[in-house]
Amino acid sequence: MRxxxxxxxSLASCALATLSITEPSAAHWWVGNSANTLxxxxxxxxxxxxxxxxxDVNILTSMLALASIVPTYQTSLTMNxxxxxxxxxxTILVTNPLNSxxxxxxxxxxxxxxxxxxxxxxxxxxxASATAEGTGMQSGSGLASIASATSSSSSSSSxVGKGVVSYGALGLVAVSGLIAFTQSL
Numbered sequence: 161m162r163x164x165x166x167x168x169x170s171l172a173s174c175a176l177a178t179l180s181i182t183e184p185s186a187a188h189w190w191v192g193n194s195a196n197t198l199x200x201x202x203x204x205x206x207x208x209x210x211x212x213x214x215x216d217v218n219i220l221t222s223m224l225a226l227a228s229i230v231p232t233y234q235t236s237l238t239m240n241x242x243x244x245x246x247x248x249x250x251t252i253l254v255t256n257p258l259n260s261x262x263x264x265x266x267x268x269x270x271x272x273x274x275x276x277x278x279x280x281x282x283x284x285x286x287x288a289s290a291t292a293e294g295t296g297m298q299s300g301s302g303l304a305s306i307a308s309a310t311s312s313s314s315s316s317s318s319x320v321g322k323g324v325v326s327y328g329a330l331g332l333v334a335v336s337g338l339i340a341f342t343q344s345l
Contacts, residue, residue, distance in 0.1 A: 178202050179232070181252055181267040188282075192244055193275040198226075198252060199236040200265070207231050208254040208264055212241055219247045229257050246274040 179202035190196040198210065210227040214220040226239050244250070248271045256262035 178204065179208070179254055179265040181254065181265050183236075183267075184250075184252060184270040185268040186270055188280050189271040189273055190241055190250075191273050191275065191277050191279060192241060192246055195238045195240055197236055198239045200232075200254065201235070202265075203232060205232065205256070205264060207257055209257045209260060210237075210239070211253045211255060211260060212244065212250060213253055214247065214250045216247070216249055219245045219249070223253065223260070225260075226252075230254075241272055243275075244272050246272055 179200055181198070181200050183197050183199040184190050188197070207229050209225065210230060211223040212220070212226055213223045224241075224244070226241065227237065230237060248269070250270055250272050252267040252270075253260075253263050254265045256264065
């Protein structure tokens with residue numbers, strides 16, 4: 161009985177250890193020459209590289225490197241696909257940083273829309289982190305977004321560290337609460 165429990169525990173931890181790309185997806189497209197969200201679940205491996213791929217060589221002749229070394233603990237990253245041809249059939253591949261043919265995870269197929277297109281509706285997501293460096297400077301990366309009740313509501317964006325913070329009225333409250341909670345620790 162004890163061995164069965166250990167076996168099940170090992171299998172569960174292995175299942176949690178793998179990477180899974182949650183954005184982009186069919187429902188969460190990207191916009192060309194714009195800041196887009198790459199999000200994932202999982203803890204292993206510790207770092208990976210990010211590539212953009214499309215099986216249609218008329219759209220993308222080979223994989224396009226978007227990031228060379230990304231720490232897995234971040235769980236999201238703001239990426240710009242540059243002037244990638246607007247089309248469907250794109251995927252994101254996260255790979256071994258030393259061997260890009262060793263693919264850890266592949267996203268769902270998604271679309272890159274032309275520059276200036278609207279983004280897909282977003283759910284509530286808050287992911288923020290900050291680190292202090294020996295120079296006395298602080299650096300941080302984070303992403304906070306709140307879905308708007310209507311498509312006509314306004315929001316503002318500003319570049320913060322390595323991430324983008326987008327907020328409406330509810331987002332401002334959520335981020336303020338996160339900051340107050342962090343300071344109370």
